[in-house]
Amino acid sequence: MSGIALSAVAKSHGATPVLRGISLDIRDGEFLTLVGPSGCGKSTLLRIIAGLDAQDSGAVVIGGRVVDGLRPKDRDVAMVFQAYALYPHMSVFDNMALPLRMRRLSGAQRLPLVGALSPGRRPIEEGIRHEVEETAALLDIGHLLSRKPGQLSGGQRQRVALGRAMVRHPAVFLMDEPLSNLDAKLRVQMRAEITALHRRLGSTFVFVTHDQAEAMTMSDRVAVMMAGELIQVGAPDELYADPRDMRVAEFIGSPKINVVPAAALDQGTRAAMAAVPGASALAFRPEAADICAPAAGVLAGSITGVENLGADIFLHVAARPAHSQGALPLIVRVAPSGRRFAVGDVVGVNPDPARVLQFDAGGRRLKARERVAA
Amino acid sequence: MRDLVRNIRVLRWRVLARHGALALTTLFALIPFVWMLSLSVKPPEEIFQPEFHLWPQKFNGLENYSVALTAAPMHLFLINGLFVCATIFLLQLLVCVPCAYALAKLRFRGRDTLFAAVLVGLLVPPQALAIPHFVLLHVFGLLDTYAALILPWIISTFGIFLMRQFFRAVPDELIDAARLDGLGEFEIIWRVMIPVAVPAIAAFGIFSVVAHWNDLFWPLIAIRSEELSTPALGILLFRDDEAGQFLGPLMAGATIIVAPLVVAFLFAQQRFIDGISFTART
Amino acid sequence: MTAVAPGRQHRLSHASLVAGLAVAPAVVLLALLLFGPALAVAVFSLTDWQIGASSFRFLGLANYQALFADRIFWTSLVNTVIYVVIVVPGTVGLGLVVALLIEAQPSLRGFYRAAHFLPVMSTMAAMAIVWGTMLHPTIGLVNRMLAEFGIPATNWLRDPRTVLPALAVIGIWQGFGFAMVLFVAGLKSVPQSLYDAAAIDGADRALDRLRVVTLPMLGPVTMFVLILTATRAFEVFDTVRVLTQGGPNFASDVLLYRLYTESFDFLRTGYGAALTVVYLVIVVLLTLTQARVLDRRVHYT
Known part of the structure; x- marks a missing residue:
C-alpha cells in the first residue's frame, strides 16, 4: 500500500505563507494532479512529499509510514524534474544506473578506480545492467544508453528522466511539470505515454502542472491549489461541471467560463438566469448558452471576434447589460451551421438557466440545494 | 527525537x-x-x-x-599610476570598441581573417614583445617618457575579443531599429552599443587598470627616471634607496602603494570580483 | 529594378567604408605593435644585432645554439617548470577547497570572499617586499612562528633548497583567491535540481554529492582555472626580480627573469630574442595543448 496522506501541511518562507495547512489523501495507485497558477505552492508541496523541503508543521504519511525526518532516498519515491536534471557528464546508462548503484553498492565499492576491484561488485553490476536495459527497452531508449544527455532531443531526455525514476520501482512517482519544456506536439504525445505508463505500473503518481488541460486529460483526480490553499479536489469532469469556488471555475476550462456580475443585470435578466438572492456573480460555460436574435436574448451585444476551430466556432461577444459600466466580454460556442457570423453583427445570448453557476460575494458556490431553500 | x-x-x-x-x-x-x-x-x-x-x-x-612620503616621490608614483592607467584604458576603448562592433555586427571583407588575427594575438604573452617595443620606442626617442609606458598597450586583443563577444549578444533588432531611426554606424556605437555594454566595459576597465597599476616588468624596461615611475616600479626604487633600508618606512611605502586598489576594491567588491572573473571566463 | 541596383551598390560600399573606418586603427596598431614586433623578434633572434648598433650580421641559428648550450638557460627552464608544478596544483586545489567551504553555508560568505580576493588585487612588487620581510631569517614572522615550535631558523630566500618553494607559496598566496572566485561562480551555476535528483537517487551525503554532481559540473571551470593559473605561473617575474634576482646561484632563476636580464641588463638583443621565441613557443603550446586535452575530457555534449 502506498497511498499518501498529508495532514495540515504548512510552510512559510519568512513571513510569507507558502502552504496554509494542506490536508489531502492520495489513494494507492492513483494519478493525482496538483494544478494551479505559478506561485500557488504546488511545487513546494511536491518537494515536501519528496523530502527535498521540510514542512514547518503537519505530517506526511507515505504507505502508512510517517516519513517526516526521513531523507528523500528513504521514502521510496522517485521524481521527474522540470528540466529533467540529468547528470550531463554521465551516459544515459549511468544516469539510470545511479539510483541502483547508490542503493546496492557499499561506500567502498562506489569509490572511483578502487571500487571496481572490490570483491562482490561484479554480480551486483550485472544485475544493475540487466535492470537498466529492461527499463530502457520498455521506454524505447535502449539504443541511447551510451549517449550523453547533451546528445539527446527533448523528448528523449524526458524518457531518460522517466527511466531513471522507474528503474528502482518506487511506490510513488512525483513529477514536477515534466512536460513544460517540450514543444506542443510532443507534449500531447507524452501526456498519453505517461498515462499509459501509469496504467502499466499501477504506482501512485503525483503530477504537478500549471496547465489545466494537462491536468484534465491525464488524471484520476485533480487538486486545484491557489495561494497556498487546496481549493477543491475531484475528478476532472466534477471540477468542470461542479466547481465549488469561483477561482476553480475560472481556472478550469478553456475558453474561460463567462462571468456576469449580478449587479450589472436588471431584475428581468436576473430572473431569466435563475439568479438567487445572495448571488453576486453568475457564470456559464461557453457551451451553456445559445445565440439568438438580439431581441430574444437575455443578454445582447455585438460580435468582436470569431474563432473558427472547424468543429466548434467560438463567438466573442461584447454584451451590454443594463447596469454595466462598460462592455462585458462573453464567449459562446456555436456548432458550425449554414449561418455565418461577422464581426460587428449584433446578436442575443441566451444562457441555459439550469447550467448557470452562482457564486456569493466571497466567490463560494451557491449550490442548487441552497437555491431551493432560498 | x-x-x-x-x-x-x-x-x-x-x-x-x-x-x-x-x-x-x-x-x-x-x-x-x-x-x-x-x-x-x-x-x-x-x-x-x-x-x-x-x-x-x-x-x-x-x-x-x-619618511616614506618625503624620501621618495610617493605621490608622484600614485599620480603616474592613475594617469598612465586611465590613459591606457581610454585609448584601448577608443581602438577596441569600434573594431569589436565591426567584428560583431558588420559584414565586410576580411572580417574572419581579422578575427583570427585577434585570436592568435590573444595567445601572445605581452612580455614576448618587450624587445621590439623597446627598439621601436628607442628609434622614436620615446624611452623614459609617459608615451613609453602607454603606447605598447593601446591595442588590446583581449579587449577586442571581450567586447566583440559582448556585442554579439546584443540583438540585431536593436541596431536595425537605430538605423531606421536615422543613426549612423558610429552614432550607433556611441549611443546604443556603449550604453548597452557598460558592464563589459566596466569589467574590462577594472581588469586593465589592475593589470597596469601592478605591472612591474614593462616600467622596469621603459623607465629610468624616478619621477616617471608607476607604483610597482616606484616601491622597488624606494626600497633600493637609502631610506628604504629602514623597514618601518619601507612598509609604510608599501602600504601607500597597495592602498588605492585595495580601498577601491573594498568599496566595490562585487564589481571588482565580477569584473575580473568575467574577463577571465570570456 | 534598375533604380534599386545603384542604391544597393551605394549602401554596400558605404557599409564597407564604415567597417573599414571602424577597424582601421585596430588593424594598423595590431600590425605595428603586435604582429610586426612578433616578426621582429624572430628576425632579431637570427642576428647579432644590439640595441643602438648601426649594423648587424645574420648568424643563422647561432643564438639558438648558444642558448641550448647555456647551462643557465636550462636551469631557469627547470626552475620555471618546478615553480609551475608547485603553484598550479596548490592554487587550483586550495582555490577549490576554499570555494566549496565558502559556498557550503551562507554565514560570512561575503567576508570570506573579499578576504581571499584581496591578494589578487594587491601590487605584487610591494607585497613581495612584505613577503621578503616575513621570510627574513631573524626578524621574519615565519621563523618567529616556527621558533615557537622549536624549529630552527631557515634563510628561506638564500637557501637554494627552499627558495623556489618559498616563491611558489607567494605565487599560491596571490592566485588562490582568484581561482576561488572562478570556482564560486561555477558552483553557483550548478542547477539545484541536480542536487535534488541526487538526493532522490540516494546520493545525499556530502562526499557523494561532491562526486556525483559538484566536481563533474565544475569540469569546464576547472579547465579555465588550470590554463589561467599555468600561464600566470609561467610568467612569474615580479617576486624573482624583487626578492632573489634569480639567486642564490641561479637557484630561483626563471625564464622571464632570464629574458629580462639578457635583453635589458646585458643588452644581448639577439640572444634575448632567441630566448623570447623559445618562451613564446612554450607558452603558446602549453595553452593550446591544455585547452585541447582538457576540452575533450570535460565537454559534455
Whole structure:
C-alpha cells in the first residue's frame, strides 16, 4: 500500500505563507494532479512529499509510514524534474544506473578506480545492467544508453528522466511539470505515454502542472491549489461541471467560463438566469448558452471576434447589460451551421438557466440545494 | 527525537569545521597585510626585538609615513599610476570598441581573417614583445617618457575579443531599429552599443587598470627616471634607496602603494570580483 | 529594378567604408605593435644585432645554439617548470577547497570572499617586499612562528633548497583567491535540481554529492582555472626580480627573469630574442595543448 496522506501541511518562507495547512489523501495507485497558477505552492508541496523541503508543521504519511525526518532516498519515491536534471557528464546508462548503484553498492565499492576491484561488485553490476536495459527497452531508449544527455532531443531526455525514476520501482512517482519544456506536439504525445505508463505500473503518481488541460486529460483526480490553499479536489469532469469556488471555475476550462456580475443585470435578466438572492456573480460555460436574435436574448451585444476551430466556432461577444459600466466580454460556442457570423453583427445570448453557476460575494458556490431553500 | 539531536550536533560540528578551516585560509591570505601594517607603525628597535607585538609599544606611524612620503616621490608614483592607467584604458576603448562592433555586427571583407588575427594575438604573452617595443620606442626617442609606458598597450586583443563577444549578444533588432531611426554606424556605437555594454566595459576597465597599476616588468624596461615611475616600479626604487633600508618606512611605502586598489576594491567588491572573473571566463 | 541596383551598390560600399573606418586603427596598431614586433623578434633572434648598433650580421641559428648550450638557460627552464608544478596544483586545489567551504553555508560568505580576493588585487612588487620581510631569517614572522615550535631558523630566500618553494607559496598566496572566485561562480551555476535528483537517487551525503554532481559540473571551470593559473605561473617575474634576482646561484632563476636580464641588463638583443621565441613557443603550446586535452575530457555534449 502506498497511498499518501498529508495532514495540515504548512510552510512559510519568512513571513510569507507558502502552504496554509494542506490536508489531502492520495489513494494507492492513483494519478493525482496538483494544478494551479505559478506561485500557488504546488511545487513546494511536491518537494515536501519528496523530502527535498521540510514542512514547518503537519505530517506526511507515505504507505502508512510517517516519513517526516526521513531523507528523500528513504521514502521510496522517485521524481521527474522540470528540466529533467540529468547528470550531463554521465551516459544515459549511468544516469539510470545511479539510483541502483547508490542503493546496492557499499561506500567502498562506489569509490572511483578502487571500487571496481572490490570483491562482490561484479554480480551486483550485472544485475544493475540487466535492470537498466529492461527499463530502457520498455521506454524505447535502449539504443541511447551510451549517449550523453547533451546528445539527446527533448523528448528523449524526458524518457531518460522517466527511466531513471522507474528503474528502482518506487511506490510513488512525483513529477514536477515534466512536460513544460517540450514543444506542443510532443507534449500531447507524452501526456498519453505517461498515462499509459501509469496504467502499466499501477504506482501512485503525483503530477504537478500549471496547465489545466494537462491536468484534465491525464488524471484520476485533480487538486486545484491557489495561494497556498487546496481549493477543491475531484475528478476532472466534477471540477468542470461542479466547481465549488469561483477561482476553480475560472481556472478550469478553456475558453474561460463567462462571468456576469449580478449587479450589472436588471431584475428581468436576473430572473431569466435563475439568479438567487445572495448571488453576486453568475457564470456559464461557453457551451451553456445559445445565440439568438438580439431581441430574444437575455443578454445582447455585438460580435468582436470569431474563432473558427472547424468543429466548434467560438463567438466573442461584447454584451451590454443594463447596469454595466462598460462592455462585458462573453464567449459562446456555436456548432458550425449554414449561418455565418461577422464581426460587428449584433446578436442575443441566451444562457441555459439550469447550467448557470452562482457564486456569493466571497466567490463560494451557491449550490442548487441552497437555491431551493432560498 | 534522538535523531534530531544527533542531526543538530552534526550540523553544529559542520558549521564549526567550516569556520575553522576558512579562518586558517583567511589568515594565510591576510597575514601579509597585517604584518605590513604592523611594521609600518613600528620604530626600528621594536622591529628587531626578539618578542613580537602586533601593535607597537611606541607608535612610530607618523614618522614612518612621513619618511616614506618625503624620501621618495610617493605621490608622484600614485599620480603616474592613475594617469598612465586611465590613459591606457581610454585609448584601448577608443581602438577596441569600434573594431569589436565591426567584428560583431558588420559584414565586410576580411572580417574572419581579422578575427583570427585577434585570436592568435590573444595567445601572445605581452612580455614576448618587450624587445621590439623597446627598439621601436628607442628609434622614436620615446624611452623614459609617459608615451613609453602607454603606447605598447593601446591595442588590446583581449579587449577586442571581450567586447566583440559582448556585442554579439546584443540583438540585431536593436541596431536595425537605430538605423531606421536615422543613426549612423558610429552614432550607433556611441549611443546604443556603449550604453548597452557598460558592464563589459566596466569589467574590462577594472581588469586593465589592475593589470597596469601592478605591472612591474614593462616600467622596469621603459623607465629610468624616478619621477616617471608607476607604483610597482616606484616601491622597488624606494626600497633600493637609502631610506628604504629602514623597514618601518619601507612598509609604510608599501602600504601607500597597495592602498588605492585595495580601498577601491573594498568599496566595490562585487564589481571588482565580477569584473575580473568575467574577463577571465570570456 | 534598375533604380534599386545603384542604391544597393551605394549602401554596400558605404557599409564597407564604415567597417573599414571602424577597424582601421585596430588593424594598423595590431600590425605595428603586435604582429610586426612578433616578426621582429624572430628576425632579431637570427642576428647579432644590439640595441643602438648601426649594423648587424645574420648568424643563422647561432643564438639558438648558444642558448641550448647555456647551462643557465636550462636551469631557469627547470626552475620555471618546478615553480609551475608547485603553484598550479596548490592554487587550483586550495582555490577549490576554499570555494566549496565558502559556498557550503551562507554565514560570512561575503567576508570570506573579499578576504581571499584581496591578494589578487594587491601590487605584487610591494607585497613581495612584505613577503621578503616575513621570510627574513631573524626578524621574519615565519621563523618567529616556527621558533615557537622549536624549529630552527631557515634563510628561506638564500637557501637554494627552499627558495623556489618559498616563491611558489607567494605565487599560491596571490592566485588562490582568484581561482576561488572562478570556482564560486561555477558552483553557483550548478542547477539545484541536480542536487535534488541526487538526493532522490540516494546520493545525499556530502562526499557523494561532491562526486556525483559538484566536481563533474565544475569540469569546464576547472579547465579555465588550470590554463589561467599555468600561464600566470609561467610568467612569474615580479617576486624573482624583487626578492632573489634569480639567486642564490641561479637557484630561483626563471625564464622571464632570464629574458629580462639578457635583453635589458646585458643588452644581448639577439640572444634575448632567441630566448623570447623559445618562451613564446612554450607558452603558446602549453595553452593550446591544455585547452585541447582538457576540452575533450570535460565537454559534455
